[in-house]
Amino acid sequence: MMRIIRDSLLSGNANRRSWMALTDPSTSELTQAAATLDIPESFLRKRLEGEASRPLIKEERLISLQFQVPMPEAGVAGQFTLVPLSLYFVPGYFVTLAEREIPFLTRLIDPQKPRKRWELVLRIIAEVTRNYLPTARSVTREMTVVERDLRQAQRHDVVYRGLDINDRLLALDLGLLQLEYVVSEIAHFLPAGDTFLMELHEDTRVELSQVRDQVDSDQATLSELLESYAYVVHNNVNHLFKFMAALIILATIPLFIPGAVAMNVPLGPLPHWRYGFAAVTGGLVLVEMLTAGVFYRMGWLKLD
Amino acid sequence: MGCQFYDKTAGAWTVAEHYTADGLFLLTPEAVNRCPQLEAVLQHCSEQRLYCQNTEITLRLPVALLEQDARFGTVARMAHLTLHHTPRSLAILGEEALIPTLQRDWLGDLRHSAMDELLQRVLLSSIYSHERVARVLVERLQVLRMALKTAMGNVELRQIVVLNRDLGELVIALRETGLILRDALRATAGESPVYPLLDAALREQRRIEDGVNLIHQRYLAVTNAYNGIIQNNAHTVMKVMTVWLALLMMPIAFIMPWHMMTPLPLEHWHYLWFGLLAYVFGVTWLFARWAGKHGFFSM
Structure with missing residues (x-):
């Protein structure tokens, strides 16, 4: 159009x-x-x-x-x-x-209030800069969601979301870098005696620099954190390993307690003892409960 | 290919015997041997990257290209372009692979261009070549990153390392360009028509270097997260295998008391065998459901 x-x-x-x-x-x-x-x-x-x-x-x-x-x-x-x-x-x-x-x-x-050339350019740049700030903030806000999901995450999807945020922040940073270059170059062309334009230029430059610092800082923080996110995901998976290893140990105990009474050798009075099953199984349950209790107190049977 | 001359009246490239110091020339290294005027200058320039004499200026600049590597796919490659500029001529010396790009993209629409303008165009294009290659490398990096989602080995990670190194090479090449342009600017008189062109090219070089450097730094900083992704893939497989191991252990554990050589409960019940199987597999099924809800089986 x-x-x-x-x-x-x-x-x-x-x-x-x-x-x-x-x-x-x-x-x-x-x-x-x-x-x-x-x-x-x-x-x-x-x-x-x-x-x-x-x-x-x-x-x-x-x-x-x-x-x-x-x-x-x-x-x-x-x-x-x-x-x-x-x-x-x-x-x-x-x-x-x-x-x-x-x-x-x-x-x-x-057209009712026409501005001068460089004033208009600087005002447009200031407006563009102001557009960068909420955009960068809304991108950064996604980190809170990622961090919330991180608690339970077992897969690297959260890391991918972090990488995607990192990419978007980089795109914003590159856009701001270009804008910063334009603003610094414009300084050479402004009429020397025009204090109004000089002040406007300085304000725009400072505002731009602040926005860029913020995006830079967010991105640097995120880049550093992404590795930690990967470790949190590892740790979540390791919790599952720990839990399952504890379960496997608990499941192994019946192999040797009832197994000892299942050998094809003379077992003394046990094969004919009326309460043999109840005694051995009771002992097994006791050992299982003691072991599970120790594991639980050591945190091996907790998922969180 | 040898030596080519741009014929302004015909608006086309024609084969030339040798460089004549008037007009626009494209040369491959082999053709330089037939141009005694150029040979000595280029000899100086290949040693020092920059050679200035009166109004003549010769620069040797890095140019970024893409090429296919059998092991690592698309990678960056640095080539060099030598520019010999006089007020009446511009000779561009580059390897054969660069010539079509020069003719088609960098030097398209030449009819009204002066030598100074052409010099600027080539300088800027050589600077922008790094940005273009960086963009392609980043796209490839993103593709490889997605491939990591299911990767168990190190193939993708090794390719990512190569791409990161290539991005670093681009930054180094841009810095080299900056040094050459700064030296060229110092060696050129302020009133020379070439001065503002070199100045503009130097400013662009700084801007592009900042951008490519930023991309390189940011992508390099997240490389450790890629290691985490691959380890997570391996852990996920181990997690699923372990849950299966636990599941297989359960029926054995629950059935073991009925192996004992003691009087057993319900031992005279006709359907005890079926009852026991139902009991152990029922318990195992309940555990499997619980594990599934907690994501133990998710890959």
């Missing part, structure tokens, strides 16, 4: 520019946009597909910025897609290009 909204922002020399919003553009729309903006179509396509490219290009007739916007998946907590968002400034136009609708853009780009 291609939309053009007139006089939506102010250029460097306070002239008004139109906003061309390209959202999941068709091939013909992309061709038309490339011709209008005098930018090679392959350039736009590469950025739309998120291929490796320079996130900030400043040339005489073109400023190009690119970063990833985390978009939560509807109805699935902790799941998100990183949507590449490109911004272009060319004579007469400000262009946004993304394969999905970015909701906050319409709020930030208001």
